[in-house]
Amino acid sequence: MFFIILINTFILFISCGGGTKDDDLSTTPSNLVITANIVGANTSNPNGDGSGTIILNFSAENATSYKVNLGNGQIIETSFKTLTHTYVNSGTNTYTIYISAYNADKFISKSVAVTIYVVSKLLWSDEFNTNGAPNPTYWNYDIGTGSNGWGNNELQFYTNRAENVIVENGILKIIAKKEIYSGSNYTSARILTKDKFSFKYGSVEIRAKLPTGGGTWPALWMLGSNIGTVGWPACGEIDIMEHKGNDLNKIYSALHHPGHSGSNPDSGNITISNATTEFHIYKVDWKENSIKFYVDNQLIYSFSNNQNVPFNHNFFLIFNCAMGGNFGGSIDPNFTSATFEIDYVRVFQ
Numbered sequence: 001m002f003f004i005i006l007i008n009t010f011i012l013f014i015s016c017g018g019g020t021k022d023d024d025l026s027t028t029p030s031n032l033v034i035t036a037n038i039v040g041a042n043t044s045n046p047n048g049d050g051s052g053t054i055i056l057n058f059s060a061e062n063a064t065s066y067k068v069n070l071g072n073g074q075i076i077e078t079s080f081k082t083l084t085h086t087y088v089n090s091g092t093n094t095y096t097i098y099i100s101a102y103n104a105d106k107f108i109s110k111s112v113a114v115t116i117y118v119v120s121k122l123l124w125s126d127e128f129n130t131n132g133a134p135n136p137t138y139w140n141y142d143i144g145t146g147s148n149g150w151g152n153n154e155l156q157f158y159t160n161r162a163e164n165v166i167v168e169n170g171i172l173k174i175i176a177k178k179e180i181y182s183g184s185n186y187t188s189a190r191i192l193t194k195d196k197f198s199f200k201y202g203s204v205e206i207r208a209k210l211p212t213g214g215g216t217w218p219a220l221w222m223l224g225s226n227i228g229t230v231g232w233p234a235c236g237e238i239d240i241m242e243h244k245g246n247d248l249n250k251i252y253s254a255l256h257h258p259g260h261s262g263s264n265p266d267s268g269n270i271t272i273s274n275a276t277t278e279f280h281i282y283k284v285d286w287k288e289n290s291i292k293f294y295v296d297n298q299l300i301y302s303f304s305n306n307q308n309v310p311f312n313h314n315f316f317l318i319f320n321c322a323m324g325g326n327f328g329g330s331i332d333p334n335f336t337s338a339t340f341e342i343d344y345v346r347v348f349q
Helices: 002-017 149-153
Strands: 030-038 053-061 065-069 075-078 082-086 091-103 106-118 122-126 156-158 165-168 171-181 184-188 190-192 202-209 216-224 237-243 250-256 266-271 280-286 291-295 298-303 315-323 337-348
Touching (some): 030 091, 053 091, 053 106, 075 082, 156 315, 171 315, 202 216, 237 291, 250 298, 266 298, 315 337
Antiparallel strands (some): 030 053, 053 082, 065 075, 091 106, 165 171, 202 280, 202 337, 237 250, 250 266
16 A cells, blocks of 8 residues: 555656656757948948938747847847848937847847938928918918017017018018007017928027117027917927027027926026128927937937927927017117018928
């Protein structure tokens, strides 16, 4: 009887503990090899032909599938050993690509850094080459004083009159004046592309010469197209350029959003020469992972864009010149008029 029990116990031990799980049969991949070929790359153009296209080849022993992190937020899983991808962010950008080779739950990983050039394509522009009123296909007007001086205690009345906004000899002119008009002591203009043109991500370049005079507040900026449904600052605001006549030649760039609005934006500034006597190029480079501001290609401020802030949907453009207000400050009592001149606006994507 004891002998029978011993045999049964031995059989039970073999059947319960002597087997091998399927997971233990997989072998960890090895020898992961990656090659990255940028389309059009040569000695003259080491970062490619501007198409942004890259061809990835990868292989590993014992691998059954691969996961490719393209370094721009995109992750692709594939069983093939090659992948073609086109990057869309304009300019020259470096991406670190991570590739993992899998066999069941076992894997190895390797990375490669690539620098790729993408040609910026002109999406939209206004060169202001037709004399008269701004192109009605592109521009609307804000009229009046707005709520609480457009929310900033500004003192001007915005009009659509030629006395305040006109295109002459290839230049858009926004003219602020000291005059009594509809209950206000100053007039000016504010034009915007709302409901006519908006875009998501890209570079905006504006060549402009700023007005003179204490209290002038010219601005080149953008608002989220969803402002009508979510309001401000939830829609987001991108200020490409702001200037105070009371703080000559100091250029401000800022981002307004919940928690960083009003007098508490994410912002930077730079002091330049001749802002009111010469034209300069004001630029924002807006991407899904960054927003950068420049004056004459000199970086002012860089912001890490992410999905927790409202800078990942369509925005429209606004050009205006305010008088006084929370930012513009005191108006020079001798002020009579000043002109904000804009040579062109170009949006690349």
